[in-house]
Ligand SMILES: Nc1ncnc2c1ncn2[C@@H]1O[C@H](COP(=O)(O)OP(=O)(O)OP(=O)(O)O)[C@@H](O)[C@H]1O
């Protein structure tokens with residue numbers, strides 16, 4: 012379980028647990044293991060207990076000494092703003108200050124981090140900042156949860172920066188090209204727009220797989236179990252009708268985000284969109300988003316640079332995008 016030279020990313024979601032371990036050096040990483048587990052229904056209601064995670068890691072022989080995990084949680088927020096260039100220490104304070112303009116919270120209760128975006132230089136010389144913040148209590152309980160599961164957490168990331176790392180491993184986008192990743196999980200979707208190997212925009216969209224499950228349950232007039240089954244196997248034409256409203260809502264939020272990104276940051280269009288998370292596997296959804304957003308849409312394959320052809324988790328690959336990004340962050344970068 013110690014796994015010298017191994018780096019693990021753990022994505023403990025609301026629906027499934029995902030863990031990815033990589034070995035090697037920057038530019039030459041390879042996959043050691045990728046493990047996936049559906050949470051039992053009772054664990055989906057609340058959090059998966061530490062025992063469940065620890066059993067999952069042990070039974071899959073996942074090394075846990077150098078580990079990056081995901082910060083999610085109700086208080087997590089993403090913000091974009093501009094700040095004049097200044098030393099890093101001052102920038103940290105200025106970011107906190109900007110966030111506290113919006114949320115009334117004592118500085119000691121707030122944890123924040125940020126990335127600067129290498130967009131087109133602004134005439135006023137200001138830096139474009141994407142900041143992440145949450146209440147300290149939530150970070151503390153996250154760390155306690157992983158400690159109780161036997162995991163030594165070295166890095167805590169958010170979904171957008173994990174998607175960024177995964178994207179950078181797998182794609183060599185031309186200079187100044189905007190590409191987007193959308194992780195569609197159970198409770199929410201997270202958008203990351205990436206430009207010049209840095210994060211240009213991040214937003215959480217409160218539509219996830221559970222909205223599609225509800226639509227299926229209403230259509231069938233049955234419970235969640237039957238609705239889940241239907242999501243996995245409905246005939247394409249019928250599925251299109253059942254999921255039309257939820258797909259439209261997701262697509263229009265995506266469209267609004269792209270419009271905002273282009274207007275606010277005077278940016279060009281988004282070249283392509285990569286979908287990850289379990290709901291990326293919903294039949295017909297990638298095609299629907301491609302038609303409505305008018306851009307090429309791909310289902311992400313985050314492991315393709317880490318494994319030999321023909322290996323790997325096959326159809327579940329898009330579920331691992333954030334865990335791959337986390338493993339890369341645990342290793343120090345893509
Ligand atoms: N083959 C499939 N077809 C349709 N939907 C699927 C398929 N596989 C998984 N899903 C859906 O994907 C969702 C779970 O996705 P995922 O495992 O990425 O969520 P999570 O990361 O645990 O949740 P969150 O990110 O919200 O914390 C569920 O709604 C599930 O029904």
Ligand SMILES: [Mg+2]
Nearest residue numbers: 024196197288
């Ligand atoms: Mg998820």
